[in-house]
Amino acid sequence: MNMKDWQNLIMYGDCLDAIRSYREMLSGQVRLIYIDPPFFSGTDYTLKSRSGADRKSAGVLREKETYSDKWEGGLEEYLEFMRVRLEAMKPLLKEDGSLWVHVDGHVSHYIKVILDEIFGYSNFVNEIVWKRTNSPKAQSKGFGSQHDVILLFAANASKFRTNQVYRDHDEKSRKPYSYEDDKGKFRLIEIEAQGIQRTEGRKQFEWRGRRAPYLYRKETLDDWWNMNLIYKSKNGRYTKKQYLSNVPGIVVSDLWIDIPPVQGLSKENTGFLTQKPESLLERVIESATDPGDLVVDFFAGSGTTAVAAMATNRRWILCDSSEAAITVAKERIERTYRSVSYSLVKV
Numbered sequence: 324m325n326m327k328d329w330q331n332l333i334m335y336g337d338c339l340d341a342i343r344s345y346r347e348m349l350s351g352q353v354r355l356i357y358i359d360p361p362f363f364s365g366t367d368y369t370l371k372s373r374s375g376a377d378r379k380s381a382g383v384l385r386e387k388e389t390y391s392d393k394w395e396g397g398l399e400e401y402l403e404f405m406r407v408r409l410e411a412m413k414p415l416l417k418e419d420g421s422l423w424v425h426v427d428g429h430v431s432h433y434i435k436v437i438l439d440e441i442f443g444y445s446n447f448v449n450e451i452v453w454k455r456t457n458s459p460k461a462q463s464k465g466f467g468s469q470h471d472v473i474l475l476f477a478a479n480a481s482k483f484r485t486n487q488v489y490r491d492h493d494e495k496s497r498k499p500y501s502y503e504d505d506k507g508k509f510r511l512i513e514i515e516a517q518g519i520q521r522t523e524g525r526k527q528f529e530w531r532g533r534r535a536p537y538l539y540r541k542e543t544l545d546d547w548w549n550m551n552l553i554y555k556s557k558n559g560r561y562t563k564k565q566y567l568s569n570v571p572g573i574v575v576s577d578l579w580i581d582i583p584p585v586q587g588l589s590k591e592n593t594g595f596l597t598q599k600p601e602s603l604l605e606r607v608i609e610s611a612t613d614p615g616d617l618v619v620d621f622f623a624g625s626g627t628t629a630v631a632a633m634a635t636n637r638r639w640i641l642c643d644s645s646e647a648a649i650t651v652a653k654e655r656i657e658r659t660y661r662s663v664s665y666s667l668v669k670v
């Protein structure tokens with residue numbers, strides 16, 4: 324198979340076999356690999372679906388097994404399973420590509436060490452903490468877990484860049500925008516050196532009747548003045564107006580607390596128990612890739628990565644070893660994007 328033979332691709336089978344079968348085609352082609360593999364949770368996962376529900380009856384709730392996260396050989400077997408697959412994934416990445424591994428505290432530290440070995444410690448970029456629930460279960464020992472971890476490694480940290488992403492303003496971030504004029508709400512930004520900077524023999528100059536250690540050149544201050552962006556306080560001090568409408572949001576850090584889990588009644592819920600939110604995948608994709616790039620998910624589950632890639636105009640490959648997962652993903656992708664074009668291969 325050739326890259327030109329398909330627009331998007333679903334691979335049904337073990338991702339290690341998929342990588343071995345398509346290594347040549349994919350080598351150095353992938354901008355982003357996101358994986359959400361089994362977490363060593365000791366659980367058999369199911370797909371819940373309800374049929375025959377009407378106003379009088381709740382219908383029948385069916386549970387079908389999708390995949391098992393039980394490991395007879397314990398942690399050692401799990402880590403070996405992950406190691407060979409992570410090793411196989413790395414050569415598929417482009418030089419400016421990255422791998423995002425979604426796990427939780429059961430194994431995140433072991434996986435970090437394995438990734439350090441495979442990618443090199445210097446290519447570790449971030450440990451992202453995603454708050455995945457507002458209501459952790461009460462525990463008699465220790466504390467209820469409320470977060471997952473996403474480990475981000477660059478194929479080559481010197482070539483890797485993220486696109487800046489923002490989250491919506493919240494009550495706290497809106498608070499400083501307490502001033503208002505005909506252009507809307509604004510806050511005040513210092514244009515004079517403050518604190519220790521002020522006393523370190525910094526040059527002062529006179530501007531519009533006030534002598535101060537300004538942080539900007541006179542010409543810049545004049546431009547802002549002409550654009551009505553300078554605010555003069557009662558005591559004659561100048562500051563710059565920053566309008567809320569000009570700030571795209573809060574710059575996202577490594578603490579992701581604003582993306583809720585998939586809600587029971589939401590349109591995106593497929594009944595797949597470990598399904599991740601589309602907005603989580605959209606953030607990952609938008610920060611690590613550009614439109615047209617190829618995004619791969621080797622543990623695809625219900626196909627969240629493909630739906631998020633379609634929403635952001637990226638090409639995608641999904642792989643999963645569970646027939647039930649492939650069925651759910653296919654139905655979901657076709658329902659969400661009726662004119663989607665993809666090929667399906669069994670590995």
Ligand SMILES: C[S@@+](CC[C@H](N)C(=O)[O-])C[C@H]1O[C@@H](n2cnc3c(N)ncnc32)[C@H](O)[C@@H]1O
Pocket residue numbers: 336337338339359360361389390595597598599600621622623624625626627628642643644645648
């Ligand atoms: C945690 S789920 C992924 C959920 C997905 N992120 C979503 O939003 O629906 C993990 C998936 O990995 C699949 N899986 C387990 N072992 C695999 C393997 N060796 N190769 C490919 N897929 C595998 C399981 O069938 C399961 O669907």
